[in-house]
Amino acid sequence: MSNALEVRDLKASIGDLEILRGLDLTVPFGEVHALMGPNGSGKSTLSHVLMGKTDYTVSGSASIDGVDIMGMTVDERARAGLFETFQYPTNVPGVTLDDLTAEMAASNPSDNGYEERTAAASTRLNMDRFRGRAVNIGLSGGEKKRSEMYLLGVANPKIAILDEIDSGLDIDAVREVADMVESLRSSELGIVVITHYNRILKYMSADRIHVMVGGRIVKSGGAEIAEELEAKGYTEYQVAAVG
Amino acid sequence: MASRRSDAADRLAGLGMPSEREEIWRYLDLDFDPAFASAPSAPGDAGAPDSVIDGWEGTVVTIVDGFVTTPGVSTVAEVGEELTMVNDEHLFATAFTAYAPGAALIAGDLLADHVLIDVQVTSSATTFPGVHVDVASGSDATVIVRLRSTTDAPATVVPTITATVGDNARLTLTIIQDWNYQTRSIGRGVVELGRDASLTLSEIGLGAKLGRLHLDVNFLGDGSTAKVYGAYFGEESQTLDYRYFMNHIGMHTRSDMFLKGAVADDALSVFTGMIRIEKSGQKTEAFQTNRNLILSSGASAQSVPNLEILANDVKCGHGSTVGPLDKDQRYYLMSRGLTSERADRLQVRGFFEEVVEQIPDKAIAAWARERINGKYVSAQEEGRV
Ligand SMILES: Nc1ncnc2c1ncn2[C@@H]1O[C@H](COP(=O)(O)OP(=O)(O)OP(=O)(O)O)[C@@H](O)[C@H]1O
Ligand SMILES: [Mg+2]
Numbered sequence: 001m002s003n004a005l006e007v008r009d010l011k012a013s014i015g016d017l018e019i020l021r022g023l024d025l026t027v028p029f030g031e032v033h034a035l036m037g038p039n040g041s042g043k044s045t046l047s048h049v050l051m052g053k054t055d056y057t058v059s060g061s062a063s064i065d066g067v068d069i070m071g072m073t074v075d076e077r078a079r080a081g082l083f084e085t086f087q088y089p090t091n092v093p094g095v096t097l098d099d100l101t102a103e104m105a106a107s108n109p110s111d112n113g114y115e116e117r118t119a120a121a122s123t124r125l126n127m128d129r130f131r132g133r134a135v136n137i138g139l140s141g142g143e144k145k146r147s148e149m150y151l152l153g154v155a156n157p158k159i160a161i162l163d164e165i166d167s168g169l170d171i172d173a174v175r176e177v178a179d180m181v182e183s184l185r186s187s188e189l190g191i192v193v194i195t196h197y198n199r200i201l202k203y204m205s206a207d208r209i210h211v212m213v214g215g216r217i218v219k220s221g222g223a224e225i226a227e228e229l230e231a232k233g234y235t236e237y238q239v240a241a242v243g
Numbered sequence: 244m245a246s247r248r249s250d251a252a253d254r255l256a257g258l259g260m261p262s263e264r265e266e267i268w269r270y271l272d273l274d275f276d277p278a279f280a281s282a283p284s285a286p287g288d289a290g291a292p293d294s295v296i297d298g299w300e301g302t303v304v305t306i307v308d309g310f311v312t313t314p315g316v317s318t319v320a321e322v323g324e325e326l327t328m329v330n331d332e333h334l335f336a337t338a339f340t341a342y343a344p345g346a347a348l349i350a351g352d353l354l355a356d357h358v359l360i361d362v363q364v365t366s367s368a369t370t371f372p373g374v375h376v377d378v379a380s381g382s383d384a385t386v387i388v389r390l391r392s393t394t395d396a397p398a399t400v401v402p403t404i405t406a407t408v409g410d411n412a413r414l415t416l417t418i419i420q421d422w423n424y425q426t427r428s429i430g431r432g433v434v435e436l437g438r439d440a441s442l443t444l445s446e447i448g449l450g451a452k453l454g455r456l457h458l459d460v461n462f463l464g465d466g467s468t469a470k471v472y473g474a475y476f477g478e479e480s481q482t483l484d485y486r487y488f489m490n491h492i493g494m495h496t497r498s499d500m501f502l503k504g505a506v507a508d509d510a511l512s513v514f515t516g517m518i519r520i521e522k523s524g525q526k527t528e529a530f531q532t533n534r535n536l537i538l539s540s541g542a543s544a545q546s547v548p549n550l551e552i553l554a555n556d557v558k559c560g561h562g563s564t565v566g567p568l569d570k571d572q573r574y575y576l577m578s579r580g581l582t583s584e585r586a587d588r589l590q591v592r593g594f595f596e597e598v599v600e601q602i603p604d605k606a607i608a609a610w611a612r613e614r615i616n617g618k619y620v621s622a623q624e625e626g627r628v
Contacts (some may be wrong), residue, residue: 051578074577075586083578094593094600100579102574103589107580134593151579 002066004029004190005050006158009058010060012042012049012215019045019056021215027159027190029065032181034201035194036226037212038234043194046212047084047161052077063157079108081158084147085165087194092135097127097147100135101154114154121153125180149180160184161192166200180205198226213237247325251340255279258334267333269333270454270513270545271484275427277369277399279338286310290468295419301357301385304347308363309370311347318345319375326375328405328433331457335429340399346373346403349386354378357385357604359556364426367396373403376416380409380437387417387607390428392450397425404430409622410437410464415603418613422450424479430456438464438493445602447611448475448483448504449618457486462496463522473502474598474611476618477510477542478627484513491524491532492553502532503598505591506542516548520557528558528570535565536594538619539627584623591619 005027012020019042037043049056052074062069065079072080093102104165105114122128127150136144145165153159162181166174174197181191182204193206201209201223209225210217211234218237219225260277261268281320286307296303304313311318319326326346329336349358356374362372375513378384390402400422408414414434422428428451435443448454462470477483483506489498504512518529535544548561568590595615602608620626 051574053574073583075580075582078578078580086575086578090571092572092575092590092593094596095589099589099593100576103576103585104580107582107585155580187361 001029002063003027004065005192006063007050008061010046010049010058010062012045012056013060014056019215020049023060023212023216025210025217027192029158029190030187031186031207032185032191032193032204034206034209034226035192035212036196036209036229037239041212042215043212044087044163047163048195049108050077050082050161051084075107078155082161083152083155083157083159084161085145085152085163087163087167089136089144090149091137095135096133097131097135097150104151104154111156113150113156117156118154121150124153125150142170142173145169145177149177149217152184158188159190159192161194163194164196165193166195166197174200175203201226211237248341251337255334255337255341256312258337261333267486268496270511271455271482275336277338278344279369281367282342282370283308283366286312289385290363290365290391291310295389295607295610296359296361299359301359302353303359303361304349304353305361305363306347306372306374308366308373309338309344311345316353317348319348319373320345322348324406326373328435329403331431335401336431338369339373339403339431340515343371343373343403346375346405348375348377350377351379354382354384354386357387359387359389362388362390362402363393364391364398364400364422365394365396367398369399369401370588371401371403374405376406376414378406378408378412382409383413385415385603387419387423387604389419389423390430392423392426395423397423397452398422399427399429402428402430402434406434408434408436408442409438411439412437413441415443416445417602417604417607418444418456419607420446420450420454420456422454424450424452424481426451427453428455430454432456432458433461433498434459434469435461435463436467436469437528439466441465441467442469443603444469445472445598446475447602448473448477448485448617451481451483453482453484455484455486459488459490460498462489462491462498462527462559462613464494465493466495467493468497469499470601471498471500472598472601473504474595475502475504475512476614476615477504477512478507478618478622479510479512480508482513483510486515488517488519490520491520491527491529494524495526498529501598501601502533503535503595504544505536505538505594505619506544507538507628509539509541511542512544514544514546514548514560514563517551518549518559518561520554520559522553524554524573525556526543527554530560532562534594536591537565537567538622588616588620589621592616
């Protein structure tokens with residue numbers, strides 16, 4: 001059976017700056033993986049490169065459910081089942097969340113489940129009062145993350161990359177997001193949680209934790225890795241990566 | 244009265260076409276012959292009502308080729324008054340004074356209901372439609388001025404809209420410029436606000452080969468306020484020109500100007516904004532924002548906000564942007580599964596929505612939304628943007 005996400009030898013650069021330097025990552029369906037790494041190690045770049053943002057020169061391969069996505073445009077990747085919650089969600093003036101979800105449905109006419117999922121996600125995340133407001137404008141940091149999780153629920157992807165969905169959240173909200181991630185867990189979805197904090201990992205069970213340094217995954221393992229990082233930081237990996 | 248008219252006719256003989264070297268005409272192509280002498284002496288046949296007029300539930304006043312054709316509606320001259328609010332001395336203003344058959348007087352009982360003024364041009368000659376709105380102290384008025392061509396005639400038109408808003412009165416004025424793409428319109432507007440008077444003005448700029456609207460809002464009374472919104476979409480070789488002056492004379496006055504436009508093909512838009520605060524205008528707050536989307540490489544927008552402040556205790560702000568569609572928004576929307584065409588349409592709709600949603604009449608807002616976004620969708624389908 002194919003995996004939710006398979007990435008092989010992925011490299012990405014902007015001008016002379018190499019950001020991803022041969023990255024491998026496999027996320028099977030039904031699993032939740034955490035991706036940790038120091039600031040600037042390339043975590044957000046990984047998610048934008050997978051999404052097909054055109055700023056980078058890219059090589060390597062990536063597939064979703066066995067389908068190669070590398071030649072696809074951003075929207076084709078989204079429809080192939082990739083969903084990224086943005087670390088910094090973009091403001092869209094004058095466009096309400098309802099306008100956006102209506103356009104998402106219209107863009108994917110072969111999927112007739114949007115209406116039902118919109119209603120369900122709205123109830124689950126208590127989004128009713130935000131749906132008539134412009135996308136991300138004037139929302140607090142936590143509300144933006146909630147709005148991103150809502151759109152994830154509407155989109156129904158095969159692989160979800162949650163880029164720092166727990167940053168800037170209060171203690172209760174972190175727990176809430178962790179619960180949401182757990183509730184999304186299904187045999188039809190793989191999840192990558194990019195995070196700096198052990199906290200969210202305490203409220204959910206990550207099947208695997210990957211440590212990213214200098215544009216590569218330098219170590220993968222179980223929950224013990226997060227504990228170890230919390231105690232020692234990234235220094236040993238950074239030295240190893242440079243060496 | 245007659246002397247004002249004949250004086251203007253006398254002066255007209257000595258006036259030529261204004262020069263584009265003068266700041267007030269900068270960016271405009273004035274290389275045409277307005278042929279004032281051929282102004283019609285009677286209105287042409289009125290055009291059929293369209294969807295805006297059909298759906299209108301209030302009063303309709305029709306002006307055809309400058310002549311008021313609705314029975315029972317007087318002109319300013321017919322009631323023995325003079326229109327003295329426009330004092331420009333250039334060719335077009337002088338010609339208006341000399342030749343205009345008479346500005347429709349929209350006042351008193353006529354304003355009891357909402358009024359739609361259907362200003363039609365059928366003739367290719369130069370015509371001079373005029374509208375004067377007089378809102379009595381303490382009252383409320385809603386007026387929509389619909390400027391349209393009912394034929395393909397390449398007309399020149401000098402529409403002149405003036406309004407006085409009495410103490411404690413409110414005027415909601417919507418102007419829709421919807422001329423055919425051969426018509427040149429040198430429009431003028433002057434609004435005077437009394438004490439605690441308020442104005443909400445929305446302008447929708449759709450049509451004209453050359454569409455100029457030179458607007459003065461004079462805040463004469465203390466505490467007077469105005470919200471001025473604009474949405475315009477230029478395409479082909481259109482020039483849409485806005486020259487908006489907020490003149491704060493009274494104390495504690497407030498103006499908010501918010502105009503958004505897009506240009507495609509070889510179109511040009513011009514925004515010249517002025518906030519002028521006289522010495523007497525203490526405690527005034529005045530803001531102007533103009534944002535422009537450039538949708539094609541041949542299109543351009545000039546945006547020139549100005550401040551002239553003679554009082555020392557005021558709050559002012561201005562912002563102006565000219566640029567292409569936002570890449571980050573496109574990427575974000577596409578990452579949600581929207582094709583780039585849909586993403587751009589949604590971005591354009593959102594861009595204008597911030598203005599369109601401010602149009603007080605919801606039916607007119609819906610109509611404007613459809614027309615503006617329709618222009619973008621057509622341009623996209625035809626590969627022009
Ligand atoms: N558009 C860009 N232009 C120049 N440099 C870039 C660009 N995008 C990313 N970088 C650089 O690439 C590196 C990786 O950035 P990225 O945002 O992927 O890091 P990150 O791991 O997500 O960091 P953080 O934990 O702070 O979010 C950084 O050094 C960043 O400055
Ligand atoms: Mg990041």
